[in-house]
Amino acid sequence: MDLDYTDEQQAFRQEVRSWLEKHVPGKPLPSFDASREGFEAHRAWERVLAEGRWGMVTWPESYGGRGLDLIQWLIFEEEYYRAGAPLRVNQNGIFLLGPTLMEYGTDEQKARFLTSMASGDEIWAQAWSEPQAGSDLASVRATAVLEGDEYVLKGHKIWSSRAVFADWAFGLFRTDPASQRHKGLSLIFFPLNASGVRVQAIPQIDGETGFAEIFLDDVRVPAFNRLGGEGEGWNICMATAGFERGLMLRSPARFQVAARKLVELYKAHEAEVEPTVKAAVLQSWMDAEAYALSIYATASRLAAGGHIGAEASTNKIFWSEMDIAMHKAALSILGARAELLRSAPEAGDIGRWLDGYFFSLAGPIYAGSNEIQRNIIAERMLGLPRA
Amino acid sequence: MDFRFSEEQTMTADVVRELLNDVCQPADLRRLMGDGAARDEERWAKIVEMGLAGALVAEGKGGLGLSAIDFVQIAEACGYAGLPEPLVENAGVALPLLAAFSENARVAALLERALAGEVTVTVAHPANPFVADGDTAEAVLVVRDGAMHLVETAKATLVAQASVDPFRRLFTVEFEPSDATLVAGADEAGVPLAAALDRGALFAAAQMQGIAQRCVDLGVAYAKERQQFGKPIGSYQAVKHHLATAQVKIEFARPVLHAAAAQLEQGDLYSRARISQAKLACTDAADVAARTSIQVHGAMGYSWEVDVHFFLKRGIALTNWWGGTAFHRERVAARVFARPLGPEHTFAREA
Numbered sequence: 001m002d003l004d005y006t007d008e009q010q011a012f013r014q015e016v017r018s019w020l021e022k023h024v025p026g027k028p029l030p031s032f033d034a035s036r037e038g039f040e041a042h043r044a045w046e047r048v049l050a051e052g053r054w055g056m057v058t059w060p061e062s063y064g065g066r067g068l069d070l071i072q073w074l075i076f077e078e079e080y081y082r083a084g085a086p087l088r089v090n091q092n093g094i095f096l097l098g099p100t101l102m103e104y105g106t107d108e109q110k111a112r113f114l115t116s117m118a119s120g121d122e123i124w125a126q127a128w129s130e131p132q133a134g135s136d137l138a139s140v141r142a143t144a145v146l147e148g149d150e151y152v153l154k155g156h157k158i159w160s161s162r163a164v165f166a167d168w169a170f171g172l173f174r175t176d177p178a179s180q181r182h183k184g185l186s187l188i189f190f191p192l193n194a195s196g197v198r199v200q201a202i203p204q205i206d207g208e209t210g211f212a213e214i215f216l217d218d219v220r221v222p223a224f225n226r227l228g229g230e231g232e233g234w235n236i237c238m239a240t241a242g243f244e245r246g247l248m249l250r251s252p253a254r255f256q257v258a259a260r261k262l263v264e265l266y267k268a269h270e271a272e273v274e275p276t277v278k279a280a281v282l283q284s285w286m287d288a289e290a291y292a293l294s295i296y297a298t299a300s301r302l303a304a305g306g307h308i309g310a311e312a313s314t315n316k317i318f319w320s321e322m323d324i325a326m327h328k329a330a331l332s333i334l335g336a337r338a339e340l341l342r343s344a345p346e347a348g349d350i351g352r353w354l355d356g357y358f359f360s361l362a363g364p365i366y367a368g369s370n371e372i373q374r375n376i377i378a379e380r381m382l383g384l385p386r387a
Numbered sequence: 388m389d390f391r392f393s394e395e396q397t398m399t400a401d402v403v404r405e406l407l408n409d410v411c412q413p414a415d416l417r418r419l420m421g422d423g424a425a426r427d428e429e430r431w432a433k434i435v436e437m438g439l440a441g442a443l444v445a446e447g448k449g450g451l452g453l454s455a456i457d458f459v460q461i462a463e464a465c466g467y468a469g470l471p472e473p474l475v476e477n478a479g480v481a482l483p484l485l486a487a488f489s490e491n492a493r494v495a496a497l498l499e500r501a502l503a504g505e506v507t508v509t510v511a512h513p514a515n516p517f518v519a520d521g522d523t524a525e526a527v528l529v530v531r532d533g534a535m536h537l538v539e540t541a542k543a544t545l546v547a548q549a550s551v552d553p554f555r556r557l558f559t560v561e562f563e564p565s566d567a568t569l570v571a572g573a574d575e576a577g578v579p580l581a582a583a584l585d586r587g588a589l590f591a592a593a594q595m596q597g598i599a600q601r602c603v604d605l606g607v608a609y610a611k612e613r614q615q616f617g618k619p620i621g622s623y624q625a626v627k628h629h630l631a632t633a634q635v636k637i638e639f640a641r642p643v644l645h646a647a648a649a650q651l652e653q654g655d656l657y658s659r660a661r662i663s664q665a666k667l668a669c670t671d672a673a674d675v676a677a678r679t680s681i682q683v684h685g686a687m688g689y690s691w692e693v694d695v696h697f698f699l700k701r702g703i704a705l706t707n708w709w710g711g712t713a714f715h716r717e718r719v720a721a722r723v724f725a726r727p728l729g730p731e732h733t734f735a736r737e738a
Contacts, residue, residue: 001390001393001396001456001645001649002388002389003734004734006388009388071388077730078730082729253730256728263723282719282720285719285723285728286643286664286668289643289664290639290640290642290643290664290668291639293390293642293643293645293733294638296390296642297391297641299390300390301390304389314634314635317631317635318638374624374627374632375624375628377635378621378628381631383611384607384622384627384630385618385621385622386622387623387624
């Protein structure tokens with residue numbers, strides 16, 4: 001057990017910090033979910049990151065990365081959030097599809113998709129869920145039928161993050177029409193501007209258009225766009241979901257920065273707030289620290305050759321519930337001003353707490369609902385019998 | 388940066404865990420309770436044989452010279468087993484404190500016997516209102532006006548204070564302070580006493596972590612076995628979710644506990660806050676896990692028939708032992724409101 005950074009790690013932190021100080025936009029970018037303009041501003045930022053080779057730090061150098069280990073990745077993330085750098089518009093690609101492609105893709109697929117993902121030229125949406133399949137992904141009904149060397153895609157996807165403005169999507173399709181449940185599914189990529197694709201925005205609870213429905217009407221894509229073997233989609237998907245719930249989607253720095261801002265907010269309003277709020281603020285800080293320590297422990301284990309296990313599920317529950325609690329604490333500090341929208345003249349920058357609160361409400365739902373995660377913990381970690 | 392235990396640390400903890408698994412099951416606890424004994428001498432002899440009494444005393448003073456991080460998993464195992472004997476309080480807190488005054492001849496003589504496992508020593512620390520295991524200890528370290536006194540229990544007045552936990556032996560201590568009992572003045576006693584508080588809180592947290600996991604494990608075992616409506620109750624989602632929620636608490640208390648153990652020697656504002664955070668997190672985990680386990684056991688959980696109550700009661704006791712919630716929250720606040728925050732400060736230490 002050695003909880004000090006090495007000299008190399010310290011030097012790396014300084015390198016990241018000084019690069020970010022030079023390049024992070026001075027003003028916050030407009031939301032990538034609210035407008036095409038915001039989306040493109042974020043794409044431009046992805047390109048800046050890619051030029052500095054800071055876009056995909058854990059990827060191999062051959063795909064535009066730096067081949068960094070997980071501890072270095074954590075340090076990078078800490079500095080990224082510390083610097084207040086923009087949220088990653090291509091997180092579906094970077095954190096979900098990227099690692100999956102590297103594990104299951106052919107060399108040709110990696111060359112075709114990873115490089116343009118790293119450069120920000122192609123930004124990805126996910127197209128997993130369907131109207132009747134929320135957490136029950138095995139019940140997807142969209143089909144992909146092989147005709148010659150092309151798949152013909154048909155179906156209806158929903159809750160697709162980023163799909164309104166993104167370039168590509170990856171989705172689960174039933175390639176064996178006679179199959180049931182998680183058998184006979186394949187993971188297939190399709191361009192969102194392909195003929196037969198219709199994307200319809202779904203306004204979120206905050207009015208933004210972060211997700212969409214995708215209607216697929218005889219969309220033809222080359223068989224090359226299938227990741228892994230036909231019928232192997234489920235297993236690949238589960239690996240991706242592990243990345244999503246586990247380490248990559250929610251690095252701890254995000255919550256530690258939020259906790260710092262919460263403490264600042266509390267200090268500014270200390271005289272006006274009821275004493276119980278102090279306990280909630282301290283708890284938020286402690287939870288963010290606990291999450292960071294936990295990720296460091298996991299990263300150390302993985303760096304030594306371990307495999308990710310139930311952490312994927314425990315993490316997801318922990319960060320999503322922590323996120324809500326933090327924002328609730330902030331709203332209680334703000335009191336009657338908590339309801340002000342960002343656009344209200346009196347709002348100043350407090351409107352972002354309300355935005356954050358709304359976003360936090362989605363946490364226990366997406367990436368596999370927390371109910372599903374609790375089932376996974378109970379069955380796979382504690383060994384309780386299936387229903 | 389490597390947030391893992393060494394093989395040696397894990398091996399040592401495994402040996403203790405196996406021993407306790409053999410000799411400290413709830414049936415053993417019930418037997419001890421039936422005999423009205425404070426200690427199972429045979430079990431204690433086995434623990435002493437492992438040389439654990441001097442685990443945290445420096446090698447130069449005759450101990451094993453282990454640090455908190457070497458001992459933390461052992462303390463967890465003691466919590467998991469509900470061990471009645473004072474391994475954690477004696478080896479984890481009292482002997483390192485005693486060793487801090489080993490230049491005193493009386494202390495040196497007692498320390499030698501204590502390291503050999505012949506006797507135990509206990510501490511009347513200002514953080515705690517009572518002395519634990521006073522009846523079985525040879526001597527007690529007591530603070531009067533900030534000064535440290537060492538009193539043979541035979542020469543003190545001990546009044547038993549019955550605890551909810553049948554294996555906690557609590558006492559008030561009265562004695563005549565004199566030059567003969569004095570070990571160190573307030574100036575010298577302050578730092579070792581503060582260190583004792585940190586070790587006490589850390590290892591109480593570790594025991595809580597063990598208690599929490601034991602409560603979940605007991606609940607899981609019962610939920611697999613107990614049938615209702617023709618199925619094991621553990622197949623019902625409501626029961627699963629209770630236990631999973633408790634397990635999540637445990638998973639996120641553990642890294643805090645281990646970081647606190649690794650940082651204890653820093654002895655600064657940051658390490659103290661981390662220890663307090665660990666005490667709060669492990670206490671919360673133990674509370675949720677114990678109540679969950681009782682709920683999962685149904686009416687049986689409210690009875691003496693099943694074993695959960697042993698762990699619930701130890702948890703109630705340790706919640707306020709070596710500092711309660713308000714005390715530890717203030718120590719966290721001292722760090723949070725006075726020093727820079729953010730991700731780059733997770734492993735901070737005083738410059």
